[in-house]
Structure formats: C-alpha cells, structure tokens
Amino acid sequence: MQCKECRKLLSQFLDGQLEQGQQIAMKEHLKNCPECSRVLDSITEMVNLMHNIKEVSPPEDFAQKVNKKIDRTNVWQKFFSGLKIIFTPRIPAHVMAVAATVVIAVVIVRQWPIKETVYSGAALHEKAGPAVQISADTEKNKSADLVRTRQESLSKDQRSPFISKTLSASSVGYAEPKKEVEYCSGGVCEFPLEDTLRKKDESNLISLKEQISKKENKQLSNAVIETGADSGSKISEERTIIVLKPKNIKVELKPGNYIAANQKQVMSFEAVQKNNEALLIDNLLAELNIKDIVKVKSDERLKYSFTLPFGGFNKFLTKIKELGELKILTPMPVLRPEAYTSIYGGMIRPQILAEPIFVEVIIADKR
C-alpha cells in the first residue's frame, strides 16, 4: 500500500470501517511509515478531543417554550380550519394559510408607524403612550446626550428612565444620527415576553420572566429598536422588542453569568492576564475612554467593574482579542448588535436587546 492510498483510508481505519484485507494492509503500512503514523496519531488526538467536548445544558425553560409554541400553532390551526369552512374548498388550505399569515403579519407590523432607520444608535418606537422625541446633534461632541424629552407635561411615571439611560450613552465611533426619530414610552405589552437570556448558573441568573413574576408589576411595552452594527457603517433593519420598565431588582452576578437587569446588560467574566506587569485592562479602558471604573482587589483576584456605552462591548472584545494578552477563562456570550425577527406560525417573535453594558472583569493572578 502506498501513502496516498493510506491517507485516503485513515479515517475509515480509525473507525474500524475497512474490510479485513484493507485493515491488514493498513496496519502493515503504518508499521513502516512514520509519516502516515504521525498523521493517524494527529487525527486520533483530534477525534478524541472532539469526543471530549462537553455537552452544554439547554435553557431550563426549554420544554416550557416548546409547549408554548405548540399551543400557539394549535390556535392558528384551529383558525385556519375555521377559514376552510367559510371559504370555497377550491382554494387549497396551504394557500389560504399563507395568505392569512401575510395579511396578519402586515397588520401587526404596521401597527407602529415605522420610521426610517437613519442612525446607528438606538431609537425606540412604542405602540402606545405619549411621544418622546429622540434626536441627535451632529454638531456636538460625541459624548453628548442623545435623548431629549420634550414634554415637561409628562408625569414621572410616564417618563421612561430606561429610555433616557440607554440613549444617553455616548456613541463614540458611531455614525451620527441624521434625523429625528419618534418614539413613545408607556403602554401595555401585547406580545408574550420572550426570555432570550441564557442561564449558565441557575443559582445566580434570574431570567427576566422571573423578575417580572416576582415583582408582579409588569409594565411591559412594545418597542421597535433600530440599531446599527458595531462598525457604525451599517444601518440595520427594524426590529420588534420588548422593553421592561426597570425596577429595583438585585441580582448576584458570578463570572460567566450574563443577564439583563434594569435595562442594562450585565456581564461578568474571569480572565487570566498573561503578563502580570502590564496594566492591560487599565490601558484598554483608558483607550476606550471609559470612566468610573471600580477596582477591587481580593485574594489573588482583581475585579474591575465598569459600564461600556452603546456598542462598546464589541469594541472591548475586539481589543482584547487583538492584544492577545488576556486569556478569558469563563465563557462569554455572543452579543449581537442587532436582534432579529422571525415569522413563526404567523407571529412576529420579539427579541430583547438592551445597551449599555455593565461589565465585570476579574483578573486572576497567574503565578
């Protein structure tokens, strides 16, 4: 057997999939060919590593969500069977279903007057409630407040602290807004709340649903967020999201946890700094112009706590990656600058997206 043929059959040899004759020929060749043996060892090691990749637990409420979806589609099925009785049987059911879905989807979407997306910050548009204008001043310094509530007549309850906090974040490095976008605050949610948070540590992560049920005063509102991508050069599509009115919810955070609470995404992760002498995080945060950093040293850990502005998190991650000096130990979630909508069973499925992000970085001493 030649090396070329051997290499082609290595995979099957590893899995015991060769016929006896080929198996024997392979063994003979490998005995005398260190290069092919090396390749086999390399593939074997790789396959063993893949075997050992640990399973990840799905979200705790997985079954609940599946059952909810099934119940939702059952409602639509009953609706369409009702339509079947009314309409002529010459129209195929699946055609009617598609037509009805399109009609309903259009009706749902058009409930909100949709503004053109023109800026890469966040703009909220809600269904009900008094209107508040967001505008951005392209002349001012980039750290200028982007939110201006126009009506002094709004009562305190009507003014959304979430909106003002979120949109007062600076837009360093982002495209400047070009025109005003209207949004409303207040209103009642008409979509079921979707929990898109991931639970990694059950004892420490509290889902938005639990927060709501604990507090029992769910002031949910529909909102449309238009958000740009991290580069600031892409204008994204419109999204539908659920926005929670913030309450004083205390959450204990551990490394690797990721939650959204009080309209801020909070993330903690642990890292090891390869070069103990370099003040890596300090320099990085100075470079990103992040202020109000809290540093706490305990045992062999140094914990940084700070808030990254809108879009800052991806910049932060990119910088860390580029520097390559920080080895992240705990898993970090994917943070998408944009959410997405999907049509499932005729309903628009909302996602949750909130900025800015409060980050804790724990640097462990590696001695």
Place this chain on the structure above:
Amino acid sequence: MGKENIVNGQSAGDNKAIDSALIYKVQQGDRDAFNELMLKYHRRVFNLALRILGDYTQADEVAQDAFVRAYRAVSGFRCECSFSTWMYRITVNLSRNYIKKKRRFNHLNTSFDNPVQSNDCPNSKYDIGNNAATADKILIDKEKQEIIEKAIQSLDEHFRSVVVLRDMEMLSYDEIAGILSINLGTVKSRLARARAILQEKLKDAV
C-alpha cells in the same frame, strides 16, 4: 453505537420499544408523553444544533423548533427509524435552513466565545494560585477544544454535519447516512475529507 442509543442505561432495543409506546400515546394526543420524549432527547438535540450552528441562542431556537415540528408531524411517524434518528434528521435540516437564512441576512456577529457547559463557569474551579501545572493543563485542553470548535464551525455545512454526528454524537455510519439521507459511501468520503481538512487546520494549533 451512538450516544443516543444508550439512554438512561437502556439498550437500543428497549429504548426503541419505550419510545414507540410513547410515540403511540403522542399520536393519540397525549402531551405528557410528548414531554417525556422531549425530556429524554432535548439535551442531545440541543447539543447537536449547537455543534452545527456554534451559537447557543440559535441552537436553542432550532432545537425548540425541531420538537415543535416533530410534534406536528408525529402522526406521520411510522417507527421505521428510531425516534432519536428522526429528531436528529429534523434538527440537522432545520440547522441547515437556519445557516442558509443567516447567510442571506449576513449578520455581523461578534463572538468572543460561545458558552460551554456551566460546570466550567464558577471561578472556584480555577485555583490558579495553588497549582499552576494543573491550571495550565486545564487551559491548554480548553484552548484546544475551543480551537477545534472554531475549526468545526469553519467547515462547510456538509462536512460539519458528518463530523458532528460522528465525532461528537458518536453515531454509526449507517445512522449518519439515515439522518442525512445520503448513502454510506458519501458518509465515508465526507467524513474522511472533513477530518483531513480539520487536521490540516489544526496541525499547528493542537
């Protein structure tokens, strides 16, 4: 035999019989039976989606959709293949559809890392101050696994599916052929090619 054939310590044969009984009940409208099946397989389905898609949130959505689809289609299930194979097939197809849809939207997705199992999360695991050698090994293995996961994600979807089903789910070649609706020869050639590509990508890193 694949991981899914040994579930809760039962043999493949017993498992199939139990699943068939549950499926029959589901076909009669028994939601509890469906939930039982879901409880049994949701972790495997989720991890399969996760390995193909490389993203926790996406995998969650696809895995949920797989079970919903299975529930809606269960009346047509004839038990020729095992329930797990059927679920895997649905999951792979949905994952592929998802990848195609994702390509169309061309998401900008900055991902530093994807979450792995939560046992790795607590900081108490990393007692770096005491045993540097152990910590180094943990880091090196973890690093290798992360590199492999990223390499798998970079594979073309056809290759990715076979590698995930064989080397992570540890299914047999026949089972893989059934799930992907391809013949045995194609499984062999795709797997060999996928492993060769991975080995080439990883030769300096692993």
